[in-house]
Amino acid sequence: MSYILALGADKIRHHMVEKRHQKEAAASGTADKDLAWCHEDLINRLKRNEMETLSLGWKDSDFSYHRSARKVTALEKALLVNTSVRHVSLGWRVHHKRREILVRILKALSSKSHNGKLLSLQLVLDDWIPEATLKNLLSSQRHLVTIEIGAVQVMRRNAVGHVCCAAAAASQRAATESARLFVATHSSSVAPSTTVASVSRNSNLVVPSGEYGPIVSQFCCDHNVASRIFGKVDVNHYITKLKSLSLEDCNLTDASAEVLADALHLRGGIANLSLRNNRHLGKRGLALLCQAPVMDKLDFGICDLDTDETIAVAHAIARRPWVLGELVLAGNYRMDTDGLLALVSTQTCRKLRALDVSFCDVGDHRATAVLTALRQLSTQTALHTFIMQGGRIVCAEATQALCDLLLENTPLRTLRINHPRSPQYVSTAQLNLILTSLRENYELEHLDVDIRVETVSDIDIQREMDIYFRLNKAGRRILRPNEFVASLPPRAGSNKTSHKPDWYTVVANAGTDLNVVYWIVRQSADYFASWQ
Numbered sequence: 001m002s003y004i005l006a007l008g009a010d011k012i013r014h015h016m017v018e019k020r021h022q023k024e025a026a027a028s029g030t031a032d033k034d035l036a037w038c039h040e041d042l043i044n045r046l047k048r049n050e051m052e053t054l055s056l057g058w059k060d061s062d063f064s065y066h067r068s069a070r071k072v073t074a075l076e077k078a079l080l081v082n083t084s085v086r087h088v089s090l091g092w093r094v095h096h097k098r099r100e101i102l103v104r105i106l107k108a109l110s111s112k113s114h115n116g117k118l119l120s121l122q123l124v125l126d127d128w129i130p131e132a133t134l135k136n137l138l139s140s141q142r143h144l145v146t147i148e149i150g151a152v153q154v155m156r157r158n159a160v161g162h163v164c165c166a167a168a169a170a171s172q173r174a175a176t177e178s179a180r181l182f183v184a185t186h187s188s189s190v191a192p193s194t195t196v197a198s199v200s201r202n203s204n205l206v207v208p209s210g211e212y213g214p215i216v217s218q219f220c221c222d223h224n225v226a227s228r229i230f231g232k233v234d235v236n237h238y239i240t241k242l243k244s245l246s247l248e249d250c251n252l253t254d255a256s257a258e259v260l261a262d263a264l265h266l267r268g269g270i271a272n273l274s275l276r277n278n279r280h281l282g283k284r285g286l287a288l289l290c291q292a293p294v295m296d297k298l299d300f301g302i303c304d305l306d307t308d309e310t311i312a313v314a315h316a317i318a319r320r321p322w323v324l325g326e327l328v329l330a331g332n333y334r335m336d337t338d339g340l341l342a343l344v345s346t347q348t349c350r351k352l353r354a355l356d357v358s359f360c361d362v363g364d365h366r367a368t369a370v371l372t373a374l375r376q377l378s379t380q381t382a383l384h385t386f387i388m389q390g391g392r393i394v395c396a397e398a399t400q401a402l403c404d405l406l407l408e409n410t411p412l413r414t415l416r417i418n419h420p421r422s423p424q425y426v427s428t429a430q431l432n433l434i435l436t437s438l439r440e441n442y443e444l445e446h447l448d449v450d451i452r453v454e455t456v457s458d459i460d461i462q463r464e465m466d467i468y469f470r471l472n473k474a475g476r477r478i479l480r481p482n483e484f485v486a487s488l489p490p491r492a493g494s495n496k497t498s499h500k501p502d503w504y505t506v507v508a509n510a511g512t513d514l515n516v517v518y519w520i521v522r523q524s525a526d527y528f529a530s531w532q
Helices: 002-047 069-081 099-109 131-140 169-185 196-202 225-230 233-238 254-267 283-290 307-318 337-343 364-374 396-408 428-438 456-473 503-511 514-530
Strands: 053-056 087-090 120-130 146-155 244-248 270-274 294-299 326-328 354-356 385-387 414-416 446-448
Touching: 002 069, 069 099, 087 099, 099 120, 099 131, 120 131, 131 146, 131 225, 131 233, 146 225, 225 244, 225 254, 254 270, 254 283, 283 294, 283 307, 307 337, 337 364, 364 396, 396 428, 428 456, 446 456
Parallel strands: 053 087, 087 120, 120 146, 146 244, 244 270, 270 294, 294 326, 326 354, 354 385, 385 414, 414 446
Antiparallel strands: none
């Protein structure tokens, strides 16, 4: 009897397994049909000029259908006749280890139908591409406003038709060490006037900058996109409307940084420059890029900067002839207290409007030192936004430093010291101290600290803080005591001058203080708007 039951159970199990396999096969067939339908829809929309944004290679299923040469050809033909695409974004899954697919797509985007039509280009490929292909693409798109290139190396073909060096980009580190040994043993053959710029402009060799000066390498080609593409005068001549350039994880060195800085000076500047995750930049390259004509935002996030490199960045920013909109140094956990203090010094903050040092391993001790240093900022500094997310201000010393900063009425308008992923909540008593100091602050318009939203008392404190933020945004700073008010004679019946001006004093001061004019216009507009 048990044998019959076991045999029946075995048959039932085999039947269930077979049913499951049939369902999986049906689901796979449905998925293949969906992919085929998506491919046909993409081709048809390209042919009918119904697409302005082309995004490929960001999902696992994006290019699984490109195993068929016929479908690749169909996509290429559709791109050749399309004239509506303005924004292109290609991810690293675009080629699936088949570089010819990527090259064919880039060549199709360089065709006459797309000539001068693209406004933004994003290439995050984690691979190398032929130098001529990328150069032709950029040269044909003279109206590009935004370029984002991530994890891309460029290589050229030699006379034989092979890649420029057999070892490729992976051997650059070993070649650099060999170059150090070469220079050490052949120092007499290296001209003392040899510089990084002169050699890199006249040869195809990497010239890394070492601690004791330039090092000439004769063992490795330069595959860096900054040197090969954006360091060329002809490319900068074609791309005249470029405002934002991002070269993330492109293995930039001091040599390529010098070429890039020279190119930025030649083209007259740029609005935004992002060089995140370039861990081989040294003090010399960082200083050159900090003094380059970048106006709005300069990003050195996750560049593994140490204390000396951070201080070099601070000194270079202080020597800029222009004020920088925002400096981002997030994710550089090796900078210690000295590096942070150099960044918030008065000389550096005179040339910065916003500073981001989030997730730089700032604990209570460093946060206290930084907040104390920010108190020394005068009204002549340009720094209005300070971001230090991921830090800690939960100890009594850090909270007191924050309160003293608020009482000082520095020109800071935005202060973010919260932790977006792992909140470090401040207590209710600490919030009350912050609120008390905020009542005497006339400048701050936005403050982010970690507050428990489930606590009623903390929510009430936050609401009252928001009231003062709105008052400051409306121009409450005109009521701040100043030298003009302090020089007024005492009021009738009083032995000393009031610490706060009355309404007559505020109106009388409108001729010399633009904040007063703004406040009057703003309040009048709100008053008349309430009657409509």
